[in-house]
Amino acid sequence: MLIDYEKELNPAQYEAVLTTEGPLLVIAGAGSGKTRTIVYRLAYLVEQGIPPASILLLTFTRKASQEMLGRAGELLGMGMNAVRGGTFHSFAFFLLRKYAHLLGYENGFTVLDRSDAEGLIKQAKEELDIAKGDRSFPKKSTVISLLSQARNKEMDLGDILRQDAGHLDGYREDILRLEKRYKELKTQYQVVDYDDLLFVLEKLLISHPEVLEQERAAYQYIMVDEYQDTNRVQARLVKLFAGNTGNVMAVGDDAQSIYAFRGANIQNILDFPDVFPGTRVIKLEQNYRSVQPILSLTNAILAGSQQKYTKKLFSQKESTRLPEVVKPLSDSTEARLVVAKILELEKEFPLHEIAVLFRAGYHSYALEVELNKMGIKFQKYGGIKFSDAAHIKDALAFIKLVANPLDLPAFRRAFSGIKGVGPKTCERLFHALGAGDRDTIDKACRKNAAIRTVMDLLDSLRESSPTPLSALEAVYEYYKPLVEHRFPDDYPRRISGLDELAQIASPYKDIETFLADLTLENPDQLGSSNMSQDQLILSTVHSAKGLEWSAVILINLVEERFPSRHAMNSAEEFEEERRLLYVACTRAREYLGLFVPSALYNRYYQSNDPAMPCPFLQDIPSHLFTEFKETYGGRTVGVGAGQKTSAPAFSGTSPLSSSPSVSSATTPTTCRHKIFGQGKIVERIDPDKYKINFPGFGLKVIVRDYVELLDE
DNA sequence: CGACGCCCTATTTTT
DNA sequence: TAGGGCGTCG
Numbered sequence: 001m002l003i004d005y006e007k008e009l010n011p012a013q014y015e016a017v018l019t020t021e022g023p024l025l026v027i028a029g030a031g032s033g034k035t036r037t038i039v040y041r042l043a044y045l046v047e048q049g050i051p052p053a054s055i056l057l058l059t060f061t062r063k064a065s066q067e068m069l070g071r072a073g074e075l076l077g078m079g080m081n082a083v084r085g086g087t088f089h090s091f092a093f094f095l096l097r098k099y100a101h102l103l104g105y106e107n108g109f110t111v112l113d114r115s116d117a118e119g120l121i122k123q124a125k126e127e128l129d130i131a132k133g134d135r136s137f138p139k140k141s142t143v144i145s146l147l148s149q150a151r152n153k154e155m156d157l158g159d160i161l162r163q164d165a166g167h168l169d170g171y172r173e174d175i176l177r178l179e180k181r182y183k184e185l186k187t188q189y190q191v192v193d194y195d196d197l198l199f200v201l202e203k204l205l206i207s208h209p210e211v212l213e214q215e216r217a218a219y220q221y222i223m224v225d226e227y228q229d230t231n232r233v234q235a236r237l238v239k240l241f242a243g244n245t246g247n248v249m250a251v252g253d254d255a256q257s258i259y260a261f262r263g264a265n266i267q268n269i270l271d272f273p274d275v276f277p278g279t280r281v282i283k284l285e286q287n288y289r290s291v292q293p294i295l296s297l298t299n300a301i302l303a304g305s306q307q308k309y310t311k312k313l314f315s316q317k318e319s320t321r322l323p324e325v326v327k328p329l330s331d332s333t334e335a336r337l338v339v340a341k342i343l344e345l346e347k348e349f350p351l352h353e354i355a356v357l358f359r360a361g362y363h364s365y366a367l368e369v370e371l372n373k374m375g376i377k378f379q380k381y382g383g384i385k386f387s388d389a390a391h392i393k394d395a396l397a398f399i400k401l402v403a404n405p406l407d408l409p410a411f412r413r414a415f416s417g418i419k420g421v422g423p424k425t426c427e428r429l430f431h432a433l434g435a436g437d438r439d440t441i442d443k444a445c446r447k448n449a450a451i452r453t454v455m456d457l458l459d460s461l462r463e464s465s466p467t468p469l470s471a472l473e474a475v476y477e478y479y480k481p482l483v484e485h486r487f488p489d490d491y492p493r494r495i496s497g498l499d500e501l502a503q504i505a506s507p508y509k510d511i512e513t514f515l516a517d518l519t520l521e522n523p524d525q526l527g528s529s530n531m532s533q534d535q536l537i538l539s540t541v542h543s544a545k546g547l548e549w550s551a552v553i554l555i556n557l558v559e560e561r562f563p564s565r566h567a568m569n570s571a572e573e574f575e576e577e578r579r580l581l582y583v584a585c586t587r588a589r590e591y592l593g594l595f596v597p598s599a600l601y602n603r604y605y606q607s608n609d610p611a612m613p614c615p616f617l618q619d620i621p622s623h624l625f626t627e628f629k630e631t632y633g634g635r636t637v638g639v640g641a642g643q644k645t646s647a648p649a650f651s652g653t654s655p656l657s658s659s660p661s662v663s664s665a666t667t668p669t670t671c672r673h674k675i676f677g678q679g680k681i682v683e684r685i686d687p688d689k690y691k692i693n694f695p696g697f698g699l700k701v702i703v704r705d706y707v708e709l710l711d712e
Numbered sequence: 713c714g715a716c717g718c719c720c721t722a723t724t725t726t727t
Numbered sequence: 728t729a730g731g732g733c734g735t736c737g
Contacts, residue, residue: 060727061727113727114727132732133733134732135722136721139721148727261724261725361724362723362724365728420715421713422713422715424714520727541725543726564724566725567724567725
C-alpha cells in the first residue's frame with residue numbers, strides 16, 4: 001500500500017475513506033477535514049484498481065473539484081484527469097451536449113448567463129408592451145430571480161409571488177406573461193438557462209432509458225460534496241445516476257445550508273438515509289481549522305437556535321485570544337476602523353490570509369473606498385463578475401456570434417458599438433439577415449462602412465472555425481482600438497482585462513466549451529493570474545463558503561443588513577441567516593473580528609439612524625468574546641469586565657492615528673458654528689471637512705474654516 | 713434615429 | 728449608487 005491511510009486520517013475520516021461500497025452519508029462539520037477525506041477516498045478508490053474515469057465527483061465549484069483531484073493526483077503520483085468532476089450544472093452541460101441530437105438542438109445550444117437571460121426579459125417586456133414608463137415595475141434582474149426561484153423550488157410562479165413578493169401583487173399578471181414569453185424566446189433561439197440544464201437533463205434521462213443505462217454504467221462511484229445545498233432536481237439526478245445499488249457518497253453539513261433562496265432543500269441531506277436504504281452515516285466532529293475560542297463562539301451561535309443540528313465541533317487548537325466584537329459609531333466610521341485593524345493584523349499574517357466578509361456585495365463599498373485611499377490591494381469575490389464587465393461582454397458578443405450567428409443579444413452588442421448604429425438599426429439588420437434580404441444590408445453597408453467591416457470579420461471567423469484564442473485575437477484587432485473611445489476613464493484596465501480573457505481562452509479548443517465554462521464557472525476562480533499576489537480578500541459570505549483564512553473580519557453585523565431585511569418574512573429564512581453567520585465565523589482560523597456599527601448612514605435622510613445589533617450575537621455569552629467601542633474621538637476602547645487598561649488588540653493609542661490620511665486622534669469631538677451652534681463631530685471626511693451633528697439641525701457637512709473647533 | 717444628460721426609484725445571497 | 732425611462736438636441 002502506498003499510503004498509510006490509518007495513520008494519516010482520524011478514525012471517522014478513515015472509516016469514510018474505506019467505505020466505498022453502498023450509500024454513505026458523511027456529516028462533515030466546518031473545518032473537519034472534509035476535503036482531506038474526499039481526496040484520500042479518491043486516492044483509495046484508484047489504488048483499489050477503480051478506473052478514474054468511472055468516478056464522478058460533483059462539487060459546488062469547479063475550483064473545488066480541481067483542487068481535490070490535484071491533491072489526490074499528488075498523493076498517488078499520477079494524474080486524475082480522467083475523473084469526471086465539476087458542478088451539477090457543468091456536468092449537465094457536458095451530458096446535454098453529448099446527447100444534443102436527441103433533444104432537437106440542431107446547432108448545439110448556448111447557455112444563457114444571468115445578463116443574457118435579463119436581456120430576453122427586456123425583449124419580452126418590449127414585445128408585450130409591459131410596464132411602459134412605470135418606474136416601479138420590478139427590474140429585469142428581479143424578474144429573472146423570481147422565475148428562477150420558482151423553478152428551483154419547483155413551485156408555481158404565482159405562488160412564489162404571493163409568498164415572497166407581496167409588494168409586487170399589482171404586477172402579477174404582467175410577470176406571468178413575461179414568464180410565458182421568456183420560455184418561448186428560449187425555445188426560439190435554441191438557448192437554455194442555468195435551471196434548464198438540470199431539468200432538461202432529468203427529462204433526457206427519463207425519456208431515453210438507453211442513455212440512462214449507458215451513463216449509469218459509466219459512473220460506478222459517485223461523490224457529491226456540499227449536499228446540504230442541493231435542490232430537489234439535483235437530488236433526483238443523484239438518485240438516477242446512483243441507481244438502486246449505487247455506490248454514492250454524499251458529504252455535507254446541515255448547519256451550513258445557506259442556499260434555500262436558490263431552492264436548496266435541507267431535507268435532501270436529512271432524507272438521504274431514507275432515499276438510499278442501508279446508508280452508513282459518519283460524522284466528522286473534530287475541527288482542525290479554528291482555535292477553540294472561535295469554535296466556542298460558533299457553537300454558541302448554533303445553540304441559540306430552536307433547530308437541533310446533528311453535531312457539535314471541538315478543536316485541540318488552544319488559544320488565549322478571544323474573538324473580538326467591535327462597535328464603531330456608524331457604518332461610515334466602521335470602514336476606517338476595519339482598515340486600522342487590517343493594518344494591525346498585517347503584522348501577524350500575510351495580507352491574503354486576511355478576509356473581510358459581509359452579507360451583500362454592496363456592503364463593502366465604503367470599505368473599498370477606504371482601502372483604495374490607503375493603497376491596500378484587495379480582491380473581491382462575489383461582487384461584479386469578470387464576464388459582466390462591459391468590455392468583456394463586447395468582446396464575447398463577437399465570439400458568440402461565431403458559435404451562433406442568430407444570437408440577437410450578441411448581435412445587438414457587436415453592432416451597436418458602431419457609431420451611428422442604435423437598437424433600431426441593429427434590429428433591421430438582424431431581420432434582414434435572417435430573411436436573406438441582401439438589399440437592405442448592402443444599403444446599410446454603403447451608408448456606414450463599419451457595418452461591412454464587422455460583417456466581414458464575423459464571416460471570415462465563421463469560415464475558418466478558429467480556436468477561441470485565435471478568434472479573440474481577430475476580434476481584438478477590430479475591437480481594441482475602440483476601447484479607448486468607449487471607456488475614456490479607465491481604458492488601460494479594460495485592455496488588460498481583455499488580455500486576461502485571452503489568457504483564459506488559450507487552453508480551449510472549441511468555442512462552445514469556452515463560452516459554457518465562462519458562464520458556468522466563476523472566472524474569478526478560473527483565471528489565476530492575480531491569485532498569487534498578496535492581496536486582502538473581500539467576499540460575500542456565500543462566496544466564502546468552503547474557504548478559510550487566518551484572520552476573518554465580519555462587517556455590518558446589524559439588523560436590516562445581517563440578517564438581511566429581506567430574510568425576515570419567515571422563521572426558515574431567519575434560521576438560514578443564523579447558519580450564514582455560522583458559516584462566516586467558521587472560516588476563521590486564529591482571529592475573528594465582528595464589527596457592529598451603532599448607527600447606519602441613511603443617504604435618503606442624510607442622517608445616521610441607530611441600528612440594532614445582529615440578533616444572533618445576543619445568543620453569545622459575553623465571556624466568549626472581548627468587546628470594544630469606538631469613542632467620538634475615533635479611538636477604540638475595551639468595554640466590560642476584564643478589559644480595564646490593556647486591551648490586546650486596540651490598546652492605548654488610537655489605531656487611526658497611524659493612518660496618514662486621517663488623523664482622528666487629534667480631532668476634537670465638539671465644535672461651534674455661527675448659525676447651528678454647538679455640535680458633535682461625527683466624522684472627518686477629509687482634512688478640510690467634517691461631518692457634524694448639530695442638535696436640532698441634524699447632520700451637516702461643514703468646511704473646517706466655518707467652525708470653531710473646541711477641545712477634546 | 714441616436715447620443716446624451718437628468719431624474720426617479722429600489723437596493724441579497726449564486727450556478 | 729445605478730439602471731432605466733424620458734426629454735432634448737443634433
